[in-house]
Amino acid sequence: MKGTRDFPMCGFSNTVVQILKNLNVPFEVVNILENEMVRQGLKEFSSWPTFPQLYxxxxxxxxxxxxxxxxxxxxLQEVVERAMCS
Structure with a gap:
């Protein structure tokens, strides 16, 4: 995402953070603004051109x-619950 969980740097990142907080699930973030190699690498890895990207x-x-x-x-609630039970 752009920014951190406490300080999202765009509205889209903020939306995803708020959703995950609403679901009350643990999550980690990677601030892609800090490292261009990570930013480009994630785009290639996911074949998704924009951020945030939820995994x-x-x-x-x-x-x-x-x-x-x-x-x-x-x-989303169902997917998260399945993943947490795995």
């Missing part, structure tokens, strides 16, 4: 739009 259980889940849609439908 659940080590697998790429999606960006802000997909995360928000999944949160609103309840799907």
């Amino acid at each position: 659940i259980g080590g697998e790429f889940f999606g960006g802000c739009d997909i995360t928000l849609e999944a949160f609103q439908s309840g799907e």
Whole structure:
């Protein structure tokens, strides 16, 4: 994401942080603004050009739009619960 969990540096990153806090799940962030190699590497790894990128259980889940849609439908809660039980 852009920024940190306490200080997101864009609205999309803030949205994902707020969703994860709302779900009350543990999560870590990587501030891609601190390292251009990490930023480019994640884009290549996920084949996703924008940030934030959400990974659940080590697998790429999606960006802000997909995360928000999944949160609103309840799907995200289910995916997170499955990952935490694994």
